[in-house]
Amino acid sequence: MRTELFEPDVTTGELELEERHSLRRVAGLSTELTDITEVEYRQLRLERVVLVGVWTEGSVSDAENSLTELAALAETAGSQVLEGLIQRRSRPDSATFIGRGKVEELRDVVLATGADTVICDGELSPSQLRNLEQQTKVKVVDRTALILDIFAQHAKSKEGKAQVELAQLQYLLPRLRGWGESLSRQGGGAGGGSGGGGVGTRGPGETKLETDRRRINHRIAKLRREIKAMRTVRQTKRSRRSHSGVPGVAIAGYTNAGKSSVLNRLTSAGVLVEDALFATLDPTTRRTAAEDGRVYTLSDTVGFVRHLPHQIVEAFRSTLEEVSYADLVVHVVDGAHPDPEGQVSAVREVLGEVGADRIPELLVVNKIDAADEETMLRLKRAWPDAVFVSARSGQGIADLHAAIAQRLPRPAVDLRVLLPYDRGDLVARIHRRGQVLDTRHTDEGTELRVRVDERLAAELDGYRTAP
Structure with a gap:
């Protein structure tokens, strides 16, 4: 009789023996196609995948939600999910992720x-990846590689493609596999004889593995230089917007929460909207105006996800720093998701990594038309200051417009000016950068009572009138 030894869980106590030893099936994940012929299926060329997760903490519903999200990621990448399995353990097995017996x-x-x-719900070490492939005799992919694959499919801009390639190469580098000295680039062997290559060429030489590593390191260095140059361009545009005094609003949130749909509702931007994870990788910035005339910019950003690979965060840092x-x-939240609170925590974690956790936040619960009433009541109790909207139907969008306008930074200086009629450029600048409180047309020009920032107040100093 064989006995497996397990370490006790120091955080939640000893786990149930039966749970620790069993793989638990997660129902409802299969997307197997049953209504097409075998010939049609071969033409589709979908990968047929089994999902595997290790449940180390939280409730069983948390573990199943995580695997459900992995299934959505797999489908977005073009795979067909056949089965989902989770195992209860205190920590993933260091050799095979789910334990040798399993x-x-x-x-x-x-x-x-x-x-x-x-597909494993976690990031595998090179040895875990190799051991699992050797024992299951099929391809093994981890969560990180899956997300990188989706990013590669969706990247459209030059910057986005460079960022994804950098992240993929950083992931690939420690996972390269060598196949022995038979792939040596130089002649090896002892000093004399037909096998010798002379002084300086003895030994195994540079293997294929070493050559690949060197080429990847060169490519990584080149991509980092290119992204750094693109970051400079982005910073220049950002400083130009800052100098113009136009406030900036960033839309952030979990992937597929409806950020692009909200942006389209607010600005008629026409951004791609797709029911898929990470449909938006390239940031979109649009100008819009509040009801009182103040102009501000709205920027869509990359969607976040639980355990977003650190390679992605690093490669997309210049994009994420927009926030x-x-x-x-x-902060857009999917109100119809099984765990919206978990989504909010995951997004705030990534915002903290890029230094955006100190920026004022407006929580927006989207998809309220698809959520049940009980969930809505729970979320309204949890987030009393949030705005509840449906980007699809337009419900609550007017409230969102008003909430954004209320939280925009307001110009600090109140003054009354009399502008000649030939200074329409100043009137336009006030409307763009400040707030017009009162307007009156006189024989001498346009008399305005305005609220503007200090820089614009200094430009208007020569036109001031008595209050």
Whole structure:
């Protein structure tokens, strides 16, 4: 009789033995196609995948939500989910992620379902990846590689493609595999004889693995230089917007929460809206105006996700930093998601990584038309200051406009000016950068009572009149 030893969980107490030893099936994940012929299926060329997760903390619903999200990621990448399995453990196994004994059960599930890929809900070490592939005899992909693959499919701009390639190469570098000295680039062997290459060429030489590493390191260095140059251009545009005095609002949130739909509702921007994870990778900035005439910019950003790979955060840092320079963060939450509170925590964690956690935040709960009444009541109690909207139907969008206007930074200086009729440029600048409180037309010109920033107040100093 074989006995497996498990370490006790120091945070939640000893786990139940049966849970620790079993793989738990997660229902409702299969997207197997049943209404097409085998020939049509071969033409689709979808990868058939089995999902595997390790449940280390939280409730069973938390673990199932995480695997459900992994299923959505897999479908976004073009895969067909056949089965979802989770195992209760205090920590992932250092050699095979789910434990040596359970790999055999996973192999049986792979054979029974006809899967060609296993996707693990976590980032695997190179040894875990290699061991799982050797024992299951199919391709093994981890959560990080899956997200990187989706980013590669959705990147459109030059900057976005460079950022994704950098993240992929940083992920790939420690996972390169060598295949021995047979791939040596130089002639090896002892000093004399036909196999020798002479002085300076003895030994295994530079293997294929070493050559690949060197080429990848060169490519990484080049991409970092290119992204740095693009970051400079982005900073120049940002400083130009800052100098113009136009407030900036950044829309952030979990992937597929409806950020682009909200942006389209607020500005008629025409940004791509798709029911898929990470549909938006390239930031979009549009100008709009509050009801009182104040102009501000709205920027869409990359969607966040639980355990967003650090390679992505680093590669997209210049893009994500757009949020940290905003005057207000509009944080969009999917109200119909099973765990909106968890989504908010995940987004705030990433915002903290890029230094945007100190920016004023307006929480916006989207998709209220798809959420049940009980969930809405719970969220309204949890977030009494949030705005509840439906970007699809337009419900609550007027309230969102008003809430954004209320939180925009207001100009600090009140003054009364008399502008000649040939200084329409100043009138336009006041409307763009400040707030017009009262207007009166006289024989000498336009008399305005305005509220503007200090810089514009200095330009208007020569036109001031008595209050």
